[in-house]
Amino acid sequence: MPAITVKGMSCNHCVMSVTKALEALPGVSGVKVDLLSGKASFEADPPVDPAVVKKAIEKIGFEVVG
Numbered sequence: 001m002p003a004i005t006v007k008g009m010s011c012n013h014c015v016m017s018v019t020k021a022l023e024a025l026p027g028v029s030g031v032k033v034d035l036l037s038g039k040a041s042f043e044a045d046p047p048v049d050p051a052v053v054k055k056a057i058e059k060i061g062f063e064v065v066g
């Protein structure tokens with residue numbers, strides 16, 4: 001299961017935005033985003049390109065730091 005760390009989330013609205021952005025990617029499901037740690041994990045079948053994930057997160061105003 002891929003996991004990323006998202007920087008810049010400050011409330012549950014941000015969590016929802018990130019969750020929706022990830023779920024919108026082809027093959028991605030089961031998205032879990034933790035507000036405090038910034039950790040986001042998900043299932044991806046077929047695997048999703050990390051660059052595509054990064055771009056989707058940056059598009060909505062957040063940063064992927066790991």
Ligand SMILES: [Cu+2]
Pocket residue numbers: 009010011012013014015
């Ligand atoms: Cu927010």
